[in-house]
Amino acid sequence: MTQQTxxxxxxxxxxxxxxxxxxxxxxxxxxDSIIIGDVDVQRxxxxxxxxxxxxxxxxxxxxxxxxxxxxxxxxTSGSQASAAxxxxxxxYAKRTLPASxxxxxxxxxxxxxxxxxxxxxxxxxxxxxxxxxxFGSHCAASGGTGGSPGLQSGTTQAIGGxxxxxxxxxxxxxxxxxxxxxxxxxAAPAFTGTxxxxxxLGATRRGPAVTASAAAGTTxxxxxxxxxxxxxxxxxxxxxxxxxxxxxxxxxxxxxx
Numbered sequence: 200m201t202q203q204t205x206x207x208x209x210x211x212x213x214x215x216x217x218x219x220x221x222x223x224x225x226x227x228x229x230x231d232s233i234i235i236g237d238v239d240v241q242r243x244x245x246x247x248x249x250x251x252x253x254x255x256x257x258x259x260x261x262x263x264x265x266x267x268x269x270x271x272x273x274x275t276s277g278s279q280a281s282a283a284x285x286x287x288x289x290x291y292a293k294r295t296l297p298a299s300x301x302x303x304x305x306x307x308x309x310x311x312x313x314x315x316x317x318x319x320x321x322x323x324x325x326x327x328x329x330x331x332x333x334f335g336s337h338c339a340a341s342g343g344t345g346g347s348p349g350l351q352s353g354t355t356q357a358i359g360g361x362x363x364x365x366x367x368x369x370x371x372x373x374x375x376x377x378x379x380x381x382x383x384x385x386a387a388p389a390f391t392g393t394x395x396x397x398x399x400l401g402a403t404r405r406g407p408a409v410t411a412s413a414a415a416g417t418t419x420x421x422x423x424x425x426x427x428x429x430x431x432x433x434x435x436x437x438x439x440x441x442x443x444x445x446x447x448x449x450x451x452x453x454x455x456x
Contacts (some may be wrong), residue, residue, distance in 0.1 A: 234456065235257070235456065244448050248305070248307060249451050250303065255455050256456055258451065259296075261292070261338075262292050262447065262449045263449075264330065264342035266342065267326050268345045269326045269378070269426035270347050270349060270441045271349070276351070280431060280433050281350060282390055283430070285427050285442075286344070286361040286394050286444045287425050288364065289444075290341050291375065293371040298453070306335055307333070307334055312329050312447075315426050316440060318348070318440055321351065328342055329344075340447070343364045343444060346392050346416075346426070354385060357382045358392070359378075376425075379406070397421075405417065405427060411432045414439065416429045426444045427442045
């Protein structure tokens with residue numbers, strides 16, 4: 200007769216008369232099936248399906264939501280300037296799971312970055328929100344919100360950046376970075392909002408700063424970075440769009456026997 204430990208190692212009872220080398224072989228085979236021998240890393244930059252590798256023991260999932268888009272700015276006259284807020288960065292979540300708790304395949308959703316706010320004539324729009332990312336029902340994080348649009352201004356003012364996304368399901372749940380405010384100082388110069396970084400993986404993206412020209416917002420850094428806000432300096436005239444937020448990502452690390 201034999202017994203097993205809680206982790207599946209077989210050992211003989213005192214009444215077991217099997218030869219010692221057979222016990223050693225069984226012990227080695229049992230141990231080999233539960234000791235980590237390899238690592239499989241799959242990164243998803245777009246939505247898809249994860250398939251569990253053979254011999255999976257532990258599955259570690261990291262997700263980052265999409266970044267929010269930066270705001271756009273309207274036309275400005277000779278006595279005006281305008282600066283928009285940057286988009287918020289996507290949230291981050293991490294979860295460690297026994298492979299037995301995960302199905303043979305899992306649907307992976309990667310949140311897309313929000314579009315930059317459009318602008319035309321005297322009007323401008325906020326950036327769009329970034330999408331949520333998830334690994335089935337096991338791990339998820341929301342996207343950042345879009346930055347506020349700039350206003351035609353001849354005086355000092357600030358426009359808000361987008362709020363960050365946050366991890367919503369997992370063992371570790373973190374926010375991305377807030378989008379920076381767009382600031383006009385007595386019409387000129389104008390400083391645009393910086394796009395927030397995504398979770399703990401994406402970097403921040405600085406928006407342009409000008410005194411007498413117009414510039415579109417900068418595109419967010421992947422994964423999950425917010426887009427920079429647009430800017431129009433004194434007398435620039437042109438309405439310009441904000442920068443797009445970056446898509447999020449899902450990283451699945453599987454430790455196999």
